[in-house]
Amino acid sequence: MSGVIVPPGQGRKLITKAQEITFKVTGAHGALASTFEVVVPPGFDVGAHTHQRSHEFFYVLEGELTLLAFEPAERTEDHWQDWKSADGDRIVRAGPGSCMFVPPGCPHAFTNATGEPARMLFQSYPAPDHEQYFEEIAEIFSTGRAVDSGAVRRMRERYDVDQITPLRYGPPALANSGPAPETGA
Numbered sequence: 001m002s003g004v005i006v007p008p009g010q011g012r013k014l015i016t017k018a019q020e021i022t023f024k025v026t027g028a029h030g031a032l033a034s035t036f037e038v039v040v041p042p043g044f045d046v047g048a049h050t051h052q053r054s055h056e057f058f059y060v061l062e063g064e065l066t067l068l069a070f071e072p073a074e075r076t077e078d079h080w081q082d083w084k085s086a087d088g089d090r091i092v093r094a095g096p097g098s099c100m101f102v103p104p105g106c107p108h109a110f111t112n113a114t115g116e117p118a119r120m121l122f123q124s125y126p127a128p129d130h131e132q133y134f135e136e137i138a139e140i141f142s143t144g145r146a147v148d149s150g151a152v153r154r155m156r157e158r159y160d161v162d163q164i165t166p167l168r169y170g171p172p173a174l175a176n177s178g179p180a181p182e183t184g185a
Helices: 129-141 149-158
Strands: 012-015 020-025 034-040 055-062 065-069 092-094 099-102 108-111 118-125
Touching: 012 129, 020 129, 034 129, 055 065, 065 099, 099 108, 118 129, 129 149
Parallel strands: none
Antiparallel strands: 012 020, 020 034, 034 118, 055 099, 055 118, 065 092, 065 108
16 A cells, blocks of 8 residues: 655646635545645635535645634624624634634634735535535636636535625736634644
8 A cells, every 4th residue: 555745836736716625645645634835816715614524624835814713602703703602703804824624514704805815725524525526617717708606605615615795816906805804723
């Protein structure tokens, strides 16, 4: 039996209008969890969402991401940046070395509200759910036309994504609103 070694800059890359995703370790390698390196461009907002089956782990390598991983006292359908939990938890600005674990059922989101790209390591269990998700979203984003939000919604439903707030990408000033998050983690 052999393991897998993936040198820096290596792995299968998917480049979309919204993100650059490098597949590092996949279900085809015998992994229980898929591992990706993701470049998150300025203004990208994955939108708050939940999964019923997936466990996810995010680790910020470079740049800064705004993170959410809690059930808010009140959900809003447009923006998650001003959510807070009944216990007072708020979103967090996370720099290099920060991580976020998300168990099934936990609302979560991330955005790059800065003017510079951020880079993160992302793991998802079970494999290959997110591998297939990334493949299909790359197809939707590669059409050369405006992104069909209905196609994205239907695809996310097939992959255990219960979308609460919209996925957005574009200049940070247009992609994000709400009060500035707390810094930490």
